[in-house]
Amino acid sequence: MVLAKQFVAIAGLLALVLIVACGGDSTTTQSPDSPIRLNLGGEPNTLDPQLASSRLEISVLRQLSQGLLGFDQDLNLTPLVASAVPTVGNGGITADGLIYTFKLKDGVTWSDGQPLTAGDFEYTFKRILSPDIAGPYSAMFTAIKGGEDYLMAPDAEQSIKDSLRDNLGINAASDDTLVITLVAPNPTFLQKVALVAGAPVRQDVVEQFGAAWTEAGNHVGNGPYVLTEWVHQDHITLEANAKYWGQAPMQNTIQFSMITDVNAELTAYKAGDLDIAQIPPGTESGILGDANLSEQVLAASQLTSLALFLNLTVEPFDDPMVRRAIATGIDRSSWTEKVKNGVGESATGWLPPGLPGYDASVGSAYDFNASEARSMLAEAGYPEGEGFPDISLTYVEAGDQGLMAQFLQAQLLENLGINMGLTPLDPPSYGQQVIGGRQFGATLLAWSADYPDPENFLAGLFASDSFLDITGYASEEFDRLAGMAAAELDQKIRIDLWDQAHQVMIADAPIAPFMFVEQYFLMSPNVHGLTLTGVDGAIPGDTRLAEVYLSP
């Protein structure tokens, strides 16, 4: 205490001198024109829609550009620049599911006032597939005629690349009509069109400025806001787009800061420097217990599932009985209720709530039951965990995953007598060893939706021929159902097929489902009109930020 007083005294003195010297000014006043102050959590690596992939980039880009389609609050497709969502019924999709026709709304303009045409979208979709751009979402668009050949030709001569590009099934039939031809039916194609990767970019701007076209001053978009300032590593300022063709934004300015440290972000919020801040994962219970702050909590469910993935190619996880014993031997509710104070939801299945095809009853066989789990383990040849091989849990030390790993370690020991070591890795090592190299026993993996469809949660991770088949799971039945679903144009039948595939996978237990992740934020009481959706990026409510307003 004495030390603290001395510390305060000396630090106060020094600061006072400096404040006088520098003429400090940090008072903030609220006015109707105040900016909405949000934290991205870091510097966007890029603001090029075809190169962007991280959640913070997506949050900025949604304000600057709008593609043909978007998602509404219930995750249904909704038209943005397109005048309607193409369907077979309205003639937008041919009955064979191969040709998509997008009609553009009248009067859509770029932020410099030029009209936005179907030709701009033709340029954009061809750019997505360019091997030279190497966009992270490019491989999702290979259903487009010629797309795979073009994408896989990074070494080709320029003339060959040009002809591959010209032969893509992407054509502006007129200024307001874009026609895209697929090689095979792709029932989730429109959801992919609604990704930020499908946001339009303008050829003349990209060609004039090169990579620097995304800088403030050069950037031209078609969203409710324009980029007026990008001070790298520090902040981004957006102003209302005077040429916006839709409903003008409620608040004139958005200021995105780039505080990387989650605790610093929380402190900034408490100091009144941010209007919304993330609650550092693992500290929710402290905030929820605070009489003042608990009133400002905003809970966002984000279509994110988390499970213990098991490596089926090594002992003892090649035995389904062992995997089922583990799935049954974890008391999930003691994590969500006791450790997390109700943040997040226990999961026995893999498809998260809110996603089409979600079924709460899937995996109910794995509801926690220690004695049943122990008898399954005994049946597999390891009574009370005796003789169980050495296993380790590999995870990325981020957020509260370290705590979660320790919790799971304790659960397996207590309920099954299994000793599990812990191996924390940084993201690139994890990517190489676990995802790329399958060098792990068990791993904690969270999966968030790229697009809100069961296909995005199941096809890549569990189909035996997928590069992301982390566990080495190979089931003929699953592959058969997934193959049928991938080509099924009837939405109801398709979701039903995925539901069946989901149940097959869960019964085989390549994963022990653990929880559906929720993220908690603090939101200042004078922020109004925020709409959360399951596809939000780093900023909650980023799909409709233009509707947000501040009360004085």
Place this chain on the structure above:
Amino acid sequence: MATAMLKYAAHRLFWMFPVLFGIGTITFFLMHAVPGGPWDETKNLPPPVVANLNHRYDLDDPLLIQYGKFIGNAARGDLGISYTFQDRDVSQVIRQGLPATTILAGLAFLISVGAGIPLGMIAAARQNTAVDFVSIALATVFASVPGFILGILLIMIFSVAWDLLPSGGWGSPSHVVLPALALSLLPMTFIARVTRASVLEVLGEDYVRTAEAKGMPPLVVHYRHVLRNALVPVITIIGAEAGALLTGSFIIETVFSVPGIGRLFVQGIMQRDYGLITGLVIFYATVITVVNLITDLLYAAVDPRIRYS
């Protein structure tokens, strides 16, 4: 004498290049030896995308060819491209981050030297009095509190409790105060302690007693004989600290969200941005080499016994 010194400086500057070459080489191969590459993440990219990215950044060349290209470019002053910030090259990224880091380090340097030396001198002059004990106690406290805790503590006091200064960010003079303070306190206490010890040692020297015995006024004794001699070890420390401040603000920049190169360096390592890391290491090495040279030259200016040839 001046020409001898110039020759010495030129000699040292010449040797900088093999040193930088060695450091660049070691960093290049170390970074490539670390598991995981720039495209490895917890949600990996599809193989065709990785192939295209490797092609775009020449990462599909054999490692030695990549190394050759890196050295060739670096020799021409081109530090290559950043893999994370795909629209900017490394020199550009460093240039964007350098002003913030320099301002922060400069102010922290001024505070630590401006407060550290007087504090040490006062403590020495009033040895074993309350002033001495308090300054040593403070020095011990600041020296043992890690920067990130000090940073958070400063934010809690000045931003949250008193609402005097912003909690983070950059752009106005008020943004600089807290990070500079947090960065300067450790070197300040270090400088104060070295100054105190050094002054005490010189005070006991025969020539000081002789000067006092001659009847020289105490102020003259202190300035001409004590301070100048006591400063030689202090300058060594100050030189090292200047380099350390410029290159060592990783944590403080992260805590206060300062858009400097220290924060970039941490991010670069986390994301295996080979280009950014090798570029920054070469930049840091250059800064430290130059600062060390300046320190050595300053010795000669302060201590006539030191001569370079």
